[in-house]
Amino acid sequence: MKTVNANDRNIKKAPDQNYGPFEFISAMTVTLMLLLVCVFTLAGQDREYSENENRNLAGKPIFSLSSVMDGKFMEDMDSYLSDQFVLRDALVRTRTDIDIFIGKREINGVYIGKKHYLFEKPSEYDEKRVKRTTDTMNGISAAYGEIRNYVAIAPNSSEILSDYMPSNAPSQNQTEQISKVYSNLNGFTCIDLCGPLKNADDPAALYYKTDHHWTSEAVDIAYRKIAADMGLDPSAYSYDNLAVTNGFQGTLASSSGIFSAKDTIRIPTCPQDIMYRVTYVNEGKTCTTVFDQSKLSEKSKYDVFFGGNFAQIMIETNAPSDRVLMVVKDSYANSLIPLLIPHFKTIVVVDPRYYTDNVQEIIEREEVTDILWLYNANTFLNDTSIYGKFN
Amino acid sequence: MVFSSATFLIIFLPLTMVLYYLVGVLITKSTAVKNLILLVASLIFYAWGEPIYIILMLISICFNFVIGKDIDQSKRMNNRRKAKMLFVSAIVFNLAVLGFFKYFNFLLENIANVTGAGIKPLNLALPVGISFYTFQIMSYIIDLYKGNIRAQRRLLNFALYVSLFPQLIAGPIVKYKDIADQLMYRKENWLTYSKGLNRFVFGLSKKLILANTLGSVYAAVQEAGCDNMSVLTAWIGIICYTLQIYFDFSGYSDMAIGLGGIFGFSFCENFNYPYIATSVTDFWRRWHMSLSSWFRDYVYIPLGGNRCAVPRVILNLLIVWLLTGFWHGASWNFILWGVYYGILLILEKYVLAGLIKKVPVILKWLVTMICVMVGWVLFSAPTLEVAIAYIAAMFGYAVSFVDSYGVFILFTNFALLVIAGLCATPLYMSLSGMLGGKKFSKVMLAVTPLLFLLCIIFMISETYNPFLYFRF
Numbered sequence: 058m059k060t061v062n063a064n065d066r067n068i069k070k071a072p073d074q075n076y077g078p079f080e081f082i083s084a085m086t087v088t089l090m091l092l093l094v095c096v097f098t099l100a101g102q103d104r105e106y107s108e109n110e111n112r113n114l115a116g117k118p119i120f121s122l123s124s125v126m127d128g129k130f131m132e133d134m135d136s137y138l139s140d141q142f143v144l145r146d147a148l149v150r151t152r153t154d155i156d157i158f159i160g161k162r163e164i165n166g167v168y169i170g171k172k173h174y175l176f177e178k179p180s181e182y183d184e185k186r187v188k189r190t191t192d193t194m195n196g197i198s199a200a201y202g203e204i205r206n207y208v209a210i211a212p213n214s215s216e217i218l219s220d221y222m223p224s225n226a227p228s229q230n231q232t233e234q235i236s237k238v239y240s241n242l243n244g245f246t247c248i249d250l251c252g253p254l255k256n257a258d259d260p261a262a263l264y265y266k267t268d269h270h271w272t273s274e275a276v277d278i279a280y281r282k283i284a285a286d287m288g289l290d291p292s293a294y295s296y297d298n299l300a301v302t303n304g305f306q307g308t309l310a311s312s313s314g315i316f317s318a319k320d321t322i323r324i325p326t327c328p329q330d331i332m333y334r335v336t337y338v339n340e341g342k343t344c345t346t347v348f349d350q351s352k353l354s355e356k357s358k359y360d361v362f363f364g365g366n367f368a369q370i371m372i373e374t375n376a377p378s379d380r381v382l383m384v385v386k387d388s389y390a391n392s393l394i395p396l397l398i399p400h401f402k403t404i405v406v407v408d409p410r411y412y413t414d415n416v417q418e419i420i421e422r423e424e425v426t427d428i429l430w431l432y433n434a435n436t437f438l439n440d441t442s443i444y445g446k447f448n
Numbered sequence: 449m450v451f452s453s454a455t456f457l458i459i460f461l462p463l464t465m466v467l468y469y470l471v472g473v474l475i476t477k478s479t480a481v482k483n484l485i486l487l488v489a490s491l492i493f494y495a496w497g498e499p500i501y502i503i504l505m506l507i508s509i510c511f512n513f514v515i516g517k518d519i520d521q522s523k524r525m526n527n528r529r530k531a532k533m534l535f536v537s538a539i540v541f542n543l544a545v546l547g548f549f550k551y552f553n554f555l556l557e558n559i560a561n562v563t564g565a566g567i568k569p570l571n572l573a574l575p576v577g578i579s580f581y582t583f584q585i586m587s588y589i590i591d592l593y594k595g596n597i598r599a600q601r602r603l604l605n606f607a608l609y610v611s612l613f614p615q616l617i618a619g620p621i622v623k624y625k626d627i628a629d630q631l632m633y634r635k636e637n638w639l640t641y642s643k644g645l646n647r648f649v650f651g652l653s654k655k656l657i658l659a660n661t662l663g664s665v666y667a668a669v670q671e672a673g674c675d676n677m678s679v680l681t682a683w684i685g686i687i688c689y690t691l692q693i694y695f696d697f698s699g700y701s702d703m704a705i706g707l708g709g710i711f712g713f714s715f716c717e718n719f720n721y722p723y724i725a726t727s728v729t730d731f732w733r734r735w736h737m738s739l740s741s742w743f744r745d746y747v748y749i750p751l752g753g754n755r756c757a758v759p760r761v762i763l764n765l766l767i768v769w770l771l772t773g774f775w776h777g778a779s780w781n782f783i784l785w786g787v788y789y790g791i792l793l794i795l796e797k798y799v800l801a802g803l804i805k806k807v808p809v810i811l812k813w814l815v816t817m818i819c820v821m822v823g824w825v826l827f828s829a830p831t832l833e834v835a836i837a838y839i840a841a842m843f844g845y846a847v848s849f850v851d852s853y854g855v856f857i858l859f860t861n862f863a864l865l866v867i868a869g870l871c872a873t874p875l876y877m878s879l880s881g882m883l884g885g886k887k888f889s890k891v892m893l894a895v896t897p898l899l900f901l902l903c904i905i906f907m908i909s910e911t912y913n914p915f916l917y918f919r920f
Binding site: 079080081083085087088092094098099109112128131136138142149159160161162224225227228311 | 454457459462463465466500638642853856859867892902905906911
């Protein structure tokens with residue numbers, strides 16, 4: 058065999074005598090690996106569902122002339138083979154271990170912090186987007202002078218646990234961002250949650266390690282501050298937090314593929330003398346609890362609060378109060394609203410990301426007396442769903 | 449199909465290897481059978497990614513096979529006019545096919561932009577590998593016409609030359625004259641097999657472990673945008689891309705050469721540590737060598753090469769580099785990138801030659817690398833505006849010199865950059881020399897299987913795709 062190429066002359070090549078028995082053995086090992094992988098993948102039992110990825114895995118692609126012609130068959134084959142690859146989960150875990158070992162601290166948009174804390178990337182402050190949202194909110198407060206307006210924007214873990222963030226990770230000063238939002242608002246009681254959360258005895262307990270939500274410890278502190286600012290009496294209501302699961306691995310664990318830590322979810326007990334009824338308006342479903350136990354056996358265990366996010370939820374109580382509260386919120390509120398139940402006659406929970414109608418209709422129908430806007434900073438700064446729902 | 453996909457590694461490669469060695473090498477011992485197995489495999493390989501355009505490739509193969517035979521015959525019968533006519537029509541056909549599928553859209557867009565006419569672009573998808581296989585075919589036709597080679601008599605062998613899956617999609621651009629003998633006769637043995645497979649694994653590692661990881665850093669930098677970029681971030685980004693494109697492309701060539709070896713072929717080398725080059729001229733002797741040698745043999749030398757007066761040589765160089773740039777893609781970025789190198793090479797040849805001799809090697813290397821990196825900005829940016837903004841950021845027109853994001857990606861990718869940087873140098877070869885052949889191969893015994901395992905880990909983990917209600 059001859060190679061005739063002028064360029065070849067300059068190339069340093071490992072001399073051929075290097076290719077002795079050792080290279081032969083390593084090539085045979087690779088050959089064996091190739092064949093084994095082929096056999097195992099084709100002969101192995103297909104898995105239907107991946108717990109880590111929270112999705113159904115691809116099944117055998119369906120062969121047809123049209124699926125071949127438009128290339129779908131080939132794409133499906135690739136996802137089938139990689140989804141059903143032997144030891145897939147272990148390989149993915151090894152990859153994240155390697156990444157972390159060589160120094161990576163950001164995987165799939167998740168910061169890998171110290172002491173097993175994972176962080177969501179903090180949102181940037183987009184003047185235009187925020188202004189559209191705050192203008193909408195100001196419109197409401199101007200239209201209903203008699204309604205008390207409150208706003209509480211919770212900081213995220215990157216703000217409160219900045220010591221646990223990876224060194225030099227780009228961050229945002231959320232305390233500043235939130236007060237900038239507040240300064241845009243007219244006619245609102247702006248509730249500062251950054252201060253009380255920063256002064257907590259054990260800040261590390263305020264956020265889940267593996268999820269982007271706040272824990273019941275943070276909710277406790279936030280509830281007291283909100284209650285004080287809204288003129289409610291938290292001492293009238295004493296409750297305990299009960300651990301319902303200690304195997305929670307949330308969205309940040311799933312996104313990054315790092316499953317090294319587990320979190321505990323706690324839910325508050327309800328006072329004996331308060332009865333309430335929960336109605337999921339669009340779903341036409343009524344029940345007597347704000348907790349959905351079935352979610353504890355699923356992946357997204359934080360959904361134990363209300364079973365997740367819904368467009369509109371009505372909570373009617375026998376609490377000794379005349380006040381009717383509307384909460385406009387994201388998922389941070391799901392774990393806090395249960396604590397507000399003893400203080401209001403009715404609570405209407407609206408999630409603008411799912412609610413498609415005009416909210417004014419609810420305000421007038423239910424004769425709302427108080428509106429609380431309860432968000433976390435990352436979601437609020439990125440929100441585009443509030444604008445347009447209130448005019 | 450691409451080499452770094454699950455389908456290729458899990459099904460296509462093992463199956464083709466088993467069939468080839470079992471039926472071709474052990475049972476029938478016939479080159480025709482071996483070639484047939486490889487041809488069928490290659491056509492499936494191509495059809496896997498381009499189920500429609502395979503027809504185009506087959507038409508191209510048949511046309512050139514027939515016309516090639518005719519050119520050969522006319523030459524033998526001393527019918528020069530006929531040979532010339534056939535030759536010209538073959539070249540026109542091949543360039544027309546390439547031009548239509550690769551450049552016609554670009555032409556329409558520019559006509560629309562200049563005249564303001566409401567011409568709708570055709571939006572044809574570019575057939576994978578068309579630039580590579582058209583150039584291979586043209587090497588056959590040109591060498592036939594020049595009388596350097598004889599026509600291939602068997603359609604099977606010619607079809608295999610054009611479609612041979614190891615180098616079909618991304619080179620090296622193997623000239624027909626270099627491989628004609630191997631199509632007719634080649635002997636596989638354990639040596640070529642072991643060398644080939646080990647080389648394949650090295651190439652696969654370059655692609656999956658290094659190139660893809662580096663690529664994600666550059667993608668993140670690009671996504672963050674030039675507006676808030678610090679000087680540090682801009683440099684880290686382009687260093688990552690510089691390494692990525694080398695490992696991506698040279699990894700692909702390694703895989704091609706390795707796969708060729710597995711099936712008994714010996715292809716020309718395509719890269720020779722381009723990033724240790726100490727001048728731009730040197731860089732292009734080491735980067736994508738099969739393309740530069742193609743342009744040298746079939747464009748530059750026929751134009752007169754450097755055996756003309758200086759202005760004509762400069763013109764020749766500019767033509768070659770304009771075409772080289774344009775070959776990489778139908779976009780102004782690539783044209784500019786080609787002309788940029790043409791100008792640099794002319795400067796080196798005629799203006800800076802004296803100066804270069806006096807400058808220390810390390811400085812020459814540094815300046816060369818900076819030129820190359822600026823080139824990669826032109827090459828990789830989605831638009832010219834972005835490229836200019838990026839280059840401006842690299843050279844100080846930025847919001848800050850150092851920012852926390854720059855420091856963050858520097859620290860969290862430091863080990864990766866060091867490893868990748870070392871892998872781009874001939875350190876591996878030096879180690880082999882230092883340790884001595886035998887000791888070195890003992891070390892390598894464990895390295896190749898380990899690299900292959902890592903490749904599998906990286907390939908599979910890239911398909912990790914969690915389903916999330918993330919924002920809620």
